Amino acid sequence: MEKYLKKCLLDFSNYKTVDTKEKYRINANESPFNPGENPILKKYFKEVIENFNFNLYPDSSAKSLRTELSNYLSVGPEDIICTNGADELINLIILTFVEPGDKIIVHSPSFEMYEISSTINYGEVIKIPDLKNYIVDSQSIIDAAKKNKAKLIFLCNPNNPTGYLIPDEEINKIISETDSIVVIDEAYVEFSEKEEVGLLNDRTIIIRTLSKLFGLAALRIGYGIGNPEIISALNKVKPPYNLNGLTQELATVLLRNRENILSQIDFFKTERSRMISELRKLDYLTVYDSNTNFILIKIKDEYKSIILENFKKNSILVKVYENKPELENCIRISLSDKNINDLVIKSLSIGEYYE
Template identity: 35%
Template sequence: MGIRSSIWLLVKGSKDMPERSKSGGKLMSRGYRVEQLEGCQLNANEKPANLPPEIIEEIKGKLPGISFNRYPDDGAKDLCEAYGTYAEVAPEQIIAGNGSDEILGLLIATYINKGQKLYTLDPDFSMYDYYVQQNEGEVIPYSLGVQKVFDVEEFIAKGKESQVDLIIFSNPNNPTGQVIEDQEILKIIEAFSDIPVIIDEAYTEFYGRTMAPYLSKYHNLGITRTLSKAFGLAAIRCGFLLAHPEIIAHVRPLKVPYNVNSLTQLVATTVLNHCHLILKDVADLCEARDVLYKNYSKLAPDCLKLYPSQANYFYGVCQLSSQVPETFAASGIAVRQMGEGVIRLTVGTASENDKVLEVLKKLKGMEKSNEKK
């Protein structure tokens, strides 16, 4: 039996997930159905390899030490200390959560009430919209197409004009893989000194840069992180808020008790104590990403435009909106459909990336065949 994988497809009429309209940033509802495939899971930006066997054995050895009849440590003290050591941030400036999704929900619940405005990029992580909708707020999107250079002055001007209450955006951007430079982010933090500016750094390990050194300097700066990507711990759902103490003081009271279970705390803390081992393949994944893009550039099928990325995925615009994802699916590769004519493709193992190249060759061959007709 091969690996079970999923392609997420748009379904009209569901209210499970929000999607921005193309006019004015209003929220529309978006739902998903799952089509099961045999093959490569390149649709969720997961790390392609499981934990090293020696780490798994260490975790197994610690399981008898868990008091399953007791609630977990509410403050996740050991976990926050371990992550603080890794991130070089004081533990008291960290809140652990059930994935960074929960942390984002806490932040938006803290700062967005009915009628208040979240300022973000378009496109960006859809969960921002979801939580704003739950709190009856409004999303103000700043359009950031893959062919548009980010204009920090324009971004600031629009935010000021819109009188926004909270800023959140991912860096590297999810789904485009583009980045905003540190100095531009600092301009935003300083220009909006009266509201929180939250940088979603879910993919920071693939980029190699972070705003964490500025946390103590700027009272309005916060950072969200996850162990689901570079650390390969998507199964346990563990994320963090790193922030100035002023933000921590506002957000912590809204955290539900015992939000990070004992198993997650044990596994995450164990893994964080072996950062050097867990993250040593990140450079290899980045190299594989760059090689895959270089090979794509040589083929350059007209029907699929992939863009350079600083994360572990590529953003693709399809000229033949149905033919491209269908060709991937027929080859047993699950890609994420971000909407009509747009896909996101995760960098996988060497063999999975080779299969992607075979699909690209097939698409190129289909183009040549159509030209002859």
């Protein structure tokens, strides 16, 4: 089979997910709140399903969904493209703009799909390591983009897995001082203090999702924001009917009633502050600031196995970073409901095990 494979796949390792047998899953930054259990949303979802035309192809342009997103974002529908998750959008961006051998800048550590999609499409990835405490090194990004004539720069903001939020002035500097297309992945932006859509020009693309705060991870809804010229270019390579019709209609209904979801933001921010404060009392943990619905934690080496065993005993699945020197001894925990968050704190407490 190897002789038929693309050369870039011979030593390639794709993004891996894990089978879930644990009772509590806090490894994937999913919302603990199921929108289908909200009484108001449940009523609207039921109406959508009962009246849905399963025999018809979906709207290829996702017009109704883009209209509701435009109302939410205060941008024009023509500035939006909808995709089958943010992963599809990342791939579309690379398919649209990257020729074999083009340079792509990513800061590191960050979301793995930038590198994976670039490699599959013969882009050459240049990683810029973060500064101390996982602060994104904006100046080195600019320098590398100039030196290598980079086609794309990916900025994850807030960053996954570190939770760091790049200041607006640094993003604007990266845009103004390079000639690259700057892709800003804002999958977790609703959990931060940044609210408005950033600068849109002919070299900026913003990625967002309904998987995180909006709790529609199972439906796979990503969307991109850019000026009409960029969106038109992306539509040249977007497959027709890429986003199924039921997903479009359920997401549209949810956005029309988004106050039921946006009201959860205060809960996440309060729980995040509480958990960080509690965990910083444990001197064998380094707990990083977060602008997301997750927290990155570094564990002193001698305590790591004990803590992982605690999670196992309490049937909690966390994200453990193996074979990643930049994240050595780190775990990432997603915020959940208060009871599960309390169990997570107890699991991280050495010498204490709770049923």
